[in-house]
Amino acid sequence: MDFKKFRKKSPWLLHYNTGSCNGCDIEILACLAPKYDLERFGILNRGNPKQSDVLIVTGPVTKRARERLIRLYFEMPEPKVVVAVGACACTGGVFRHMYNVLNGVDKVIPVDVYVPGCAARPEAIIDGVAKALEILEKKKKDFVPPKVCKNVEVKEPINRKFLLEKCLGVKNEG
């Protein structure tokens, strides 16, 4: 039995705000509310990276948020997709080139779908998630390291704790 098709049927979301103005976050919550009712497609907002498949990121990634974002990315089991929601998350938006932001999610972790808009409309978000699910179905179960880990060797099975320590260069006290 091919279980891959079930990925599409029950994607669980993790939503992370990397310094957004909360416009996009409100829209994401609107999607989950009765009007758009994302649960029709089996989508649940888990709020727990260890049980999520889709990481929805809003905001331009402030320098403070960078490490948190990487850690959340590390904690999600593969296969997983990352959706950048809103102009800020795609490119940095109105915050682009400010001293405290990193200009978009894809500077930090690999992004699969970009949803534009300021703020992104619920329809667009739903569309983006639907696109992400198509990608999710084809994804392999390999770990794709974020940008900061370019020169670090990844050994199977991955000890994510040590890998994270190596990538960030800090001691992890989890």
Added chain:
Amino acid sequence: MSLALLITLLSPVIGGFVYGVERILRARMQGRVGPPLLQPFYDFFKLLEKRSMVIHSFHAFMGLMYLLGTWFSLYVLLSGGDILIAIFFHLLSLAFLVVGGFSVRSSYSILGSMRELLHMVAYEPVFVLAAAGLYLITGTFQISQILHSDKLPLLYLPLVFIALLLTLPSVLKKSPFDVAEAHQEIIGGPEIEYSGKFYEAIYTAKWIEYVYAFFFVFLFAGGSWWLGALLVLLSFFLVNLIDNATARVNFRQMVAFHWCVLIPLVVINLMLLALWRS
């Protein structure tokens, strides 16, 4: 006996359907369409295929043991043995979840495990007293004989039945008594650190708990099984209604409600009945 074994083996499927129905019911109560009926099974197969991650092997292993323990305790309940033993076996299965939750250095997991124990503190005395009530009516603790008794416990034990209905939210971790899971607060409590296949074990065990909890409601109809089925349906609806209509209380309020409202309710019923009989 073979029926019990069959139901036990199928209990994840039954529980999964119950959970599916519940999600639809909840969505309809909120004016939504809700997921398909088979949604829990989609989740199940998806989780089966995820890459596994563990904190440490003991923790992951305890997740599997929780599933095994719950399954076994359900069989103890359905096999027609002693009802008190079945209640205490549930505690055994809960112990695996709790020890697993305690074994990781995660604040949410530890908080959740502690609250899980407090849930147990809240509902277990009510269950034990309800078992004593069933004994008073049917004259036996053996479930197989309760299920064939010609008396209708519901008639004699209305207050006990109400108390049992009001403990169901706390057994099933439903609002207002869902402090152990509290998704907005401690993100699932003891289950937070599980992922992939190991989370699936916990997820399935929760479905089995549905069968376990509603079987107690079923017992209150004694020998008339159709009425029992009706009671289960009604209580299922009621639990979901309460779940949707109430907000979470804290653990002190939960324990206080169970101890100071429900236990006296049960005791009044039992004592009056026993006095009337003697």
Added chain:
Amino acid sequence: MEKVVWALILIPWALALAVFISPWHRLRQAITFLSLPVLVYLTYLLSDGSLPLLIHTPHWVSQLITLYDFLLLFYFLYQGLKFRSFLVSVLSLFQIFLLVWVLLILPHREGAELLVDRLTLFMYWIVATVGTLISIYATKYMEQENLERENRFVSVLLWFLGVMNFAVSVNNLEWFFALFETTTLASYVLIRFRWDEISIKNALRALWMNQVGGIAILLAILFAVKYYGVYRFTEILAIKGHLISMVPLGFLAISALVKGAQMPFHRWLLGAMVAPTPVSAILHSATMVKIAPYLILRLSPVIKGTLLAKLLIITTGFVFVSAGLLALTQDNFKKILAYSTISLLGLMMLTGAMGSSTAVLASLLLILFHAVVKALLFMEAGVMEKLFKAKYLEDIRRLVERAPVTVFFVSIGFMSMTIVPYGIFVAKWLTLEEASNFLSHGAYVGSIIFVATGGVILTLLYFKIIGVMTRKREEFFRFRLEKLPFVYLFSTVPLVVFTIVGSIFIALLSTKLINPVVSQVVGSPAPIKALGLTLQTGVSELYGWQIVGAFTLLLIVPVCAYFIHFSGTDRVFTYTCGERVELNLGTYDFLCISQVEPLVETVSVALFVLTLVLGGGLV
């Protein structure tokens, strides 16, 4: 047979003397080791004989014991004056006064002074196995603590075993008073063993509280002689059916409550933890506090069904719940164990006071398994203290990383007090089913509520501690079992094995070994049957496959935790909302409960007074 009984009573005294005078550690250890086979063999000899055995003694023994009584009380008085303890002195004086009065009015009738029945034998078995194991353990413990005073310590422990054997075999209430006060003396000596300020303070507290129990016994003798003209247990049991006055029984019950450290007299047992750990082990398990349920069981045929029994059920049931609640607020490991002992003693007396054959069976099972498990837990507490420097909940965090075997033993001890299918659980289950027969009586409904809530509170308590111990930072890649000294293993492993094997064969144990005791205490055996491993009561069954299944589930855990490592899977860190934080995780301290502690104590005082006044028929 009589010689065997005297040997059981006197051999521990002789061994104690031998230990006291022997100059070498090895020799002392050897003598202590000897006590186990000797006592077990003697008790075994007695098990074959025909019981009950009534032993008549020459008159001079009685006089000797009276003399000894006075010496003991004057010693207490001296201690009270020496340490300027008002209560101890006054209570000793009062006791001397009462004793003189008792001797003046005591009629001298011929009768057996020693009564050895199956209940006594049951207590002998506990002393001969658990008590001697604790003494053996103490030799090693004292080697690590203070080798110079080891001889005193171990000899007092051995002597205590002899005193306990004597105390449970007397028939004469005046002798019982002497032995009761001797156990008080022994506990006093043991608690102040370290001779620092707090030890002396706690020892004096134990002394005066137990003297209250002594006074209660003396008053009981006075009133028994006044109303019935009797002063022996056998004679008191014979008055069943034509009770004129409950006063003597009420006072005896009060003395049991005091000895059993029931609230509000619980502080002396808590204070005992300042002494070296074997003291706690021996006080909590084999000796001392077990006199309390023993006394209640002795009286249970007479008091069954009376107001006294019902009030005892409510009082001890209240202690069962509230001691468990107060234990939640403690953070000292030994103090937690002490509170849980108080709690379970309450349950033993509750079942004893219920007095029906099934309830007495439950009580005996509780006494047996509690003795074994508490000895085990206190010995492990000593191991943790000496080898791993862990006394508080703070210190035992993540102990499993350092001491997996110890944690395993402690977990078995804790689980055996709450979880299906261990012996104590079976006792609770029997109690619940028995109490369900009497739902029209408030006291019995109360007992169901108390047993159910107290049981879950103890579960909460034990799993709280197991949770703290089993916390781990990460995977063991080089999992290593710690090395324990031989003596520690020798004294703890048999207890663990007994807990598990005894629980698996609970049906056989309770029908073959415990039920004869029940039939002698109550007059009729409990209506239970054993079919293989299955335990059948009149109304329900505990199936063998349930017991075996539960044990399989429980024992898979440590075995697989050792072998299974899921080595092909990814390791990940815990979820902290993405933050990098230094976690310092404790556990709940249940501050909300310590706020109601004064209230709990007030209620317990009120119940205590009610038991005495209403139950004892003082109105």
